[in-house]
Amino acid sequence: MQQLYKLLFFLIFLTASIQLQAQNDLLNLLENDSLNKGQKDYTYATFKSTRVINGQSVETQKAKVLQFLISHRFGRLNSGAYNFFGLDDATIRLGLEYGLTDVLTIGVGRSSLEKTYDGFVKYKVLRQRPSGMPVSVVLFASTAINTLEFSDAERDNLFSSRLSYTYQAIIGRKFSDKLSLQLSPTMVHRNLVPTTVDQNDVYAVGVAGRYKLTKRTSLNAEYFYLLPGETANDYYNSLSVGFDIETGGHVFQLHFTNSQGMLEKFFVPATNGNWLKGDIYFGFNISRVFSLKKEEKKPY
């Protein structure tokens, strides 16, 4: 009889544990289920802005989002008290960019430097995922038009000589919620260069990264290495360090750089500032986004 009780006790225990097991299974089933459904699960916010500092970041605009970007560089810090350490001078670029889709952005801009208009296309070929795809890859192409009056009106001046082109591949990865890095092989082609020894095609490799200090601020750095050649002998590599502050729909970027221009054709092949001599420009980018998507209020 005692044996029977033992057995009974064992059975009750067994059933109780089966029941408990069933409930845990239920939760596990739900959790696995909803996680597996994350087919749209991409890594987001690799950078806070579409620019790291001067150069493009691996971010594109979201679909139907318009961004207004004001980029501004003061004069050189070493220009002395007379120029208020550069703050008397200003170079500016005003830009608009729009996300046709989540992966395709088009943009236009106007720089005060050499009165330059520019237009660009940015296309995200690969998107990083938390599991699976390790990197995002973005292809970038832009055209810049210098609209300064020709220095010698008597000469046979061609419109094509105003044009320069930039082609860039940006390979970026968000390593953690704090650290993101990107590598960007770049080619700048200029239809017209001042002398015959100057290169029409300039090749460079950009390295950039950000490290988040708090949820809404980050430290950024960016470096463009010119591949050996005439340009690398005559000019400096562009080096910039900056600080991002994000507040709702705005991103403020404050930085120091040895490049004055904010377009690839300026800061990749034509940076003439030397950090060690104090040829440093203080500047900022301010971006504001506008969502042009109609707010769909689905009935509850």
Add this chain to the structure above:
Amino acid sequence: MKQPLILFLCFCAFSFAEAQGKYFTRTGHISFYSKTPLEDIQANNRQVASVIDFSTGEMVFSVLMKSFEFPKALMQEHFNENYIESDKYPKSTFKGKILNIQTVDVQKNGSYPVEVEGELTIHGVTKPVKSNGTLEVKENKIYGKSQFTVAVADYNIQIPKLVRDNIAKNIDIQVDMVYEPFKQ
């Protein structure tokens, strides 16, 4: 020695019956509203998974936070990146019990008011929650609805000063589920 065997069979039958009492959904809808004089924010998640076990009254919800859709893409990014921290806390869960489960008859069409009590986990913080709702039985489906409010501060979600006036301190949550019988 036949008795234990019968008992065992009884237990088995009981466990089986329990499985019959489960209702399930993967496409539940949870939305939340933040209302302030400056800005109204609404987000919808239509991929909520949930199970109700009518033999015990146990109820489980699992909500993938990245599945909340906002009218503005940047808002969604900030929600995941800065507020909810979806990479660290991908899911919110609710584990609870329908207190008056005995009043609900899943075999009979009709609307049943229910009282639910349990633990809600958001942003890694677990708090007890109590709410009223209705379960409506119609053509072998069960329509569950509920509304309740959560305080942002309770779940250790920080709102920076700059946007403090744009985000409500208490968020209204609406739950709208359609359960179907769960088949193993």
